[in-house]
Amino acid sequence: MVTARRxxxxxxxxxxxxxxxxxxxxxxxxxxxxxxxxFAERHVLEIVDLLEQPLRALADAxxxxxxLLKLAPLPAYRxxxxxxxxxxxxxTLSTNDE
Amino acid sequence: xxxELLSSGALERRLAEADATIAALxxxxxxxxxxxxxxxxxxxxxxxxxLRESEERYRHIVETTHEGIWTLDADTVxxxxxxxxxxxxxxxxxxxxxxxxxxxxxxxxxxxxxxxVPHLQRGHAEEEAVAVSRRDGSKMWALIKTxxxxxxxxxxxxxxxxxxxxxRHRDAEEALRRNEEQYRQIVETTTDGIVKVDASAxxxxxxxxxxxxxxxxxxxxxxxxxxxxxxxxxxxGAPAALLSHRPGEKNAFDTSYRRCDGTLVSVNIAxxxxxxxGGLCCGSLAVVRDVTNQRRLQSQLMVSDRMxxxxxxxxxxxxxxxxxxxxxxxxxxxxxECMASTAGDLKDVYATGRSMRATIPEPLQDAIEAAQRIRxxxxxxxxxxxxxxxxxxxxxxxxxxxxxxxxxxxNEIRHRAQLVKExxxxxxxxxxxxxxxxxxxxxxxxxxQAIPEGHADENHIRxxxxxxxxxxxxAVHDTGAGIPPENIGRVFDxxxxxxxxxxxxxxxxAICHRIVTDxxxxxxxxxxxxxxxxxxxxxPASECLALDAPTGVALRGGTGxxxxxxxxxxxxxxxxxxxxxxxxxHDVVALSSGKDALALCAKGERFDMILCDLMMxxxxxxxxxxxxxxxxxxxxxxxxxxxxxxxxxxxxxxxDASEHPCVEKPFERATVLAILERHILRSPSGDGPA
Ligand SMILES: Nc1ncnc2c1ncn2[C@@H]1O[C@H](COP(=O)(O)OP(=O)(O)O)[C@@H](O)[C@H]1O
Ligand SMILES: [Mg+2]
Numbered sequence: 008m009v010t011a012r013r014x015x016x017x018x019x020x021x022x023x024x025x026x027x028x029x030x031x032x033x034x035x036x037x038x039x040x041x042x043x044x045x046f047a048e049r050h051v052l053e054i055v056d057l058l059e060q061p062l063r064a065l066a067d068a069x070x071x072x073x074x075l076l077k078l079a080p081l082p083a084y085r086x087x088x089x090x091x092x093x094x095x096x097x098x099t100l101s102t103n104d105e
Numbered sequence: 106x107x108x109e110l111l112s113s114g115a116l117e118r119r120l121a122e123a124d125a126t127i128a129a130l131x132x133x134x135x136x137x138x139x140x141x142x143x144x145x146x147x148x149x150x151x152x153x154x155x156l157r158e159s160e161e162r163y164r165h166i167v168e169t170t171h172e173g174i175w176t177l178d179a180d181t182v183x184x185x186x187x188x189x190x191x192x193x194x195x196x197x198x199x200x201x202x203x204x205x206x207x208x209x210x211x212x213x214x215x216x217x218x219x220x221x222v223p224h225l226q227r228g229h230a231e232e233e234a235v236a237v238s239r240r241d242g243s244k245m246w247a248l249i250k251t252x253x254x255x256x257x258x259x260x261x262x263x264x265x266x267x268x269x270x271x272x273r274h275r276d277a278e279e280a281l282r283r284n285e286e287q288y289r290q291i292v293e294t295t296t297d298g299i300v301k302v303d304a305s306a307x308x309x310x311x312x313x314x315x316x317x318x319x320x321x322x323x324x325x326x327x328x329x330x331x332x333x334x335x336x337x338x339x340x341x342g343a344p345a346a347l348l349s350h351r352p353g354e355k356n357a358f359d360t361s362y363r364r365c366d367g368t369l370v371s372v373n374i375a376x377x378x379x380x381x382x383g384g385l386c387c388g389s390l391a392v393v394r395d396v397t398n399q400r401r402l403q404s405q406l407m408v409s410d411r412m413x414x415x416x417x418x419x420x421x422x423x424x425x426x427x428x429x430x431x432x433x434x435x436x437x438x439x440x441x442e443c444m445a446s447t448a449g450d451l452k453d454v455y456a457t458g459r460s461m462r463a464t465i466p467e468p469l470q471d472a473i474e475a476a477q478r479i480r481x482x483x484x485x486x487x488x489x490x491x492x493x494x495x496x497x498x499x500x501x502x503x504x505x506x507x508x509x510x511x512x513x514x515x516n517e518i519r520h521r522a523q524l525v526k527e528x529x530x531x532x533x534x535x536x537x538x539x540x541x542x543x544x545x546x547x548x549x550x551x552x553x554q555a556i557p558e559g560h561a562d563e564n565h566i567r568x569x570x571x572x573x574x575x576x577x578x579x580a581v582h583d584t585g586a587g588i589p590p591e592n593i594g595r596v597f598d599x600x601x602x603x604x605x606x607x608x609x610x611x612x613x614x615a616i617c618h619r620i621v622t623d624x625x626x627x628x629x630x631x632x633x634x635x636x637x638x639x640x641x642x643x644x645p646a647s648e649c650l651a652l653d654a655p656t657g658v659a660l661r662g663g664t665g666x667x668x669x670x671x672x673x674x675x676x677x678x679x680x681x682x683x684x685x686x687x688x689x690x691h692d693v694v695a696l697s698s699g700k701d702a703l704a705l706c707a708k709g710e711r712f713d714m715i716l717c718d719l720m721m722x723x724x725x726x727x728x729x730x731x732x733x734x735x736x737x738x739x740x741x742x743x744x745x746x747x748x749x750x751x752x753x754x755x756x757x758x759x760x761d762a763s764e765h766p767c768v769e770k771p772f773e774r775a776t777v778l779a780i781l782e783r784h785i786l787r788s789p790s791g792d793g794p795a
Contacts, residue, residue: 025146028136057139057146064139064146071126072137072146081382087125088134 018042018050018100019079025072026058030089034073037090041097127174127265128252173268176254179261181206193247193270195240210237210249234271246271298372298393301379304386306331306347318372318395320365334362336369347389352380359396371397406599407543407616426482429475436472440465480771481512500533500647501541503577504570510545511568514553521556522564522583531572532646540620544628547613548581548640554604555585555638575646582639588632596630617642667691668713668785673702673729674747675721679770683716686774691781699724706737714784715740716777719748719756719767727759745780747772 022038024031035054042050055063057072067076077084077100090096129135137146173190177183183201191198194209201209232250239245248271254263292299298315302308307330316323319334331347347356357375364370376391443465511524518524534541549566556564567582588596595601597618602611614628621628626644672683672695684695694712696702699721706712715733719726726746733741746760746767760767766780 025137025148028148030134030136057137061139061144061146064144070139071129071135072139073134085122085125087122088129088132091134 017079018046018077019053020050020100021053021055021067021076021078023055023057023064023067023069023072023074023076026056028072031073033089033091034075037093037096038075041090041093041100045097046100175201175266175268177206177264177266179263181264183209184263190268193239193245193268194237210235234275237268246275248274298395299391300393301388301390302331302347303388309388315393318364318370318393319362334364336361336363347374347376347391352378352384354378369397370395371400403619406612407619426479429478429482432475433472433479436468436475439468440472481509484509486513499535499537501536501538503531503534503541503579503644504528506538506542507545507568507570507579510542510549513546514549517550517553518566520558520561521553522561522566525565525567527567527569527571529571531570531577534577534624534644535647536624536644544617544620544642545579545581547617548642551613551640552581552583552585552638554608555583555587572646577644577646579642579644580639581641582637584637587634587636587638588630589634593630593632597628666785668781668788669711670694670781671696671702671705671710671712671715672717673697673699673715673721673726674718675723676718679718683777687777687781690778699726699729703729703732703736706733706740711737711740712743713788714781715744717744717746719746719760720753725756727756730763730765743784745777745784 020038020042022034024034038052038054042052057064057069067074071087073087073089075086075090075096077086082102084099084102086096086099126135137148139146173187173193175183175186175190183204183206186198186201188198191201194201231252232248234246234248236244237247237249248269249266250268251264251266253261254265255261292312293314295312296314298318299310299312300308300315301310308327311323311326313323316326319326321329355375355377357373359371359373361369361371373394373396374391375394376389378386379388379390381387507528511518511526549568552566556566564584566584567580569578569580569582571578592601592603597614598611599615600611601615602609618628621642621644624644626642629641629643630638631641632638668691670687670691670693672680672687672693674680674683675697677697680695680697684693687693694705694710696705699717700723702715702717703724717726717729724732726744730741730744733744744765746765747770748756748760748767749770768776768780
């Protein structure tokens with residue numbers, strides 16, 4: 008892996024979904040294509056299916072799916088829903104303190 | 106946790122998230138709701154995912170949030186409240202549903218200037234902190250957020266509202282304000298200056314005291330760069346020190362600042378670095394203490410300690426001078442008598458079989474030796490009484506200074522102990538002669554005072570000087586009373602003394618310690634009670650190898666040419682002596698006043714050298730020099746000064762700045778002759794100056 012330049016911190020995302028439920032599928036597709044388009048080499052997208060790993064919901068205090076967590080760079084953020092409003096989602100993911 | 110006081114930023118974010126969760130629910134974007142107790146996802150059917158059909162689930166979500174939530178229909182009738190909101194307001198949920206919202210929140214929806222319903226109808230979200238009344242009449246500060254709900258066609262169908270108990274935040278804000286006020290008062294009334302600089306060392310905040318310290322108005326000083334106050338006396342790097350912090354690290358250092366009016370203020374600074382969230386230094390905060398008076402006091406103490414030692418020693422020194430002086434006078438009288446009788450009656454001399462040659466050399470030799478001893482003593486005294494301006498260090502000879510100090514203290518030592526000197530050759534050290542002498546004298550005096558009088562043969566004071574690597578160590582050991590363990594940690598404290606009033610001041614070691622550490626050295630002590638004590642001074646060796654070799658070399662290869670010398674001194678005996686000793690090899694003109702000398706040169710007389718006393722009552726050597734520079738510049742260059750060692754500040758500054766040689770009285774004939782030879786060599790060849 009090429010060392011990431013300091014000016015472009017890596018984006019770390021975690022998406023909580025519920026199996027093949029329609030909004031979950033939409034959210035996965037949206038998240039993937041957003042990342043590909045805008046954060047090509049510099050992102051980690053982790054997908055957590057709560058039907059398979061229900062206990063993981065506790066760690067991040069998830070109350071609904073789909074929920075997308077932006078973990079890094081700070082500030083942390085959570086986006087709720089199927090991520091169809093891509094402009095808004097992109098804006099949220101792009102805010103960073105550094 | 107709801108009882109946890111969130112920062113307003115975090116609260117803001119949580120409200121936004123709750124808001125987003127509800128918005129997502131309303132627009133059917135949610136697949137599953139997680140039961141927070143079991144962490145099981147409860148899947149919502151497609152039909153359920155719309156608000157109306159999933160009211161149970163929906164309630165489940167909203168009940169888990171910490172915010173009060175309620176909805177209104179288009180006629181501002183309450184259609185839903187969660188348990189949290191009902192609790193906050195002091196009602197049961199059922200008591201609120203179906204009522205007009207104005208019953209509960211008149212302040213928010215209909216107070217003058219309140220956003221009101223029409224605003225929401227136009228699709229704007231609102232947020233405001235207001236005081237609301239609970240059912241029991243008590244007041245509560247609440248933060249209320251509202252957003253319009255629209256149906257799929259975009260038609261306004263009601264309001265979604267959230268409420269958070271803001272009371273604690275208000276209290277916290279209030280407490281914060283009071284706290285700030287308190288801090289502000291502390292900052293403004295403290296006697297220390299407080300200053301905050303940004304990453305480029307520009308001042309962004311100061312209290313009044315800091316501004317006063319530097320002679321500015323608080324407002325004028327903001328924005329100035331810290332280097333604008335730096336003085337030449339400050340140790341290099343002091344401004345930088347203010348910014349070279351690592352997180353969590355404190356710096357403390359001494360420096361001096363130049364005030365608005367140009368005067369200096371000595372300060373002690375304690376600073377911490379300020380860092381942003383990314384860990385980058387964004388400035389520093391410093392507490393600045395004015396230590397000018399403290400410093401002044403300190404140097405006064407140093408002088409008075411020295412004066413005290415000189416005072417103690419004065420009697421001994423007088424004694425030291427009286428011995429050789431008696432020898433000097435006695436021998437000279439004897440020689441004088443011999444000469445008189447010789448001149449009167451040569452026969453008498455022959456008759457007694459004594460010749461002048463046989464009689465005079467020995468007393469003469471003794472007189473010269475006695476005079477040399479007086480010269481040493483006076484040199485020692487001069488060293489210890491030099492004004493504190495002489496603190497500039499130069500490469501000095503530790504052994505010579507120790508010899509001086511021992512001679513000074515000899516009268517104190519000899520009745521108490523035998524003196525053992527163990528000196529190996531050592532490098533020079535960078536120090537001031539006067540101060541180092543003060544250190545040695547103090548250590549020797551302490552050693553002597555630790556030994557009772559009268560048993561000199563049983564006790565000794567051993568002084569060792571040696572070099573190990575790049576350090577010169579001086580050890581002063583005595584076989585005296587020693588220092589009890591409970592006192593050993595305090596001997597360097599100022600005013601700690603175990604001696605009687607009038608003998609001990611308790612300042613000696615404190616000052617020694619300061620002097621030694623100031624020049625990068627260390628002063629340590631070891632002692633065994635009842636056995637004796639050793640004080641050890643360790644100093645860094647100077648990088649200078651040696652001082653210039655004395656000028657006597659030129660004499661041997663002397664030019665043999667006669668030079669013309671003008672001697673100016675108000676002391677007639679010196680004038681006569683110099684004329685006598687130079688006249689055999691050179692042409693000498695001797696004058697006792699600077700004015701006469703000036704007049705002579707103005708008339709066109711020229712000399713190879715003008716040997717002139719620096720301090721004279723009417724016209725000083727310095728005045729003569731500057732006058733000559735006007736009327737005969739070439740002659741001004743040929744001036745050589747003589748001094749007796751008592752300098753005015755002006756004289757010292759003059760000598761420091763000038764290129765003229767200066768010889769200290771008493772001097773040897775050879776020294777003067779060597780300088781004269783150099784001057785003659787500089788003259789155009791031939792018969793010297795016209
Ligand atoms: N060589 C020594 N032997 C025993 N005690 C000493 C010696 N040098 C210093 N001290 C102790 O340290 C104290 C402080 O010394 P100093 O600072 O020179 O002050 P002072 O000599 O005026 O008392 C002395 O009073 C004495 O108790
Ligand atoms: Mg002492």
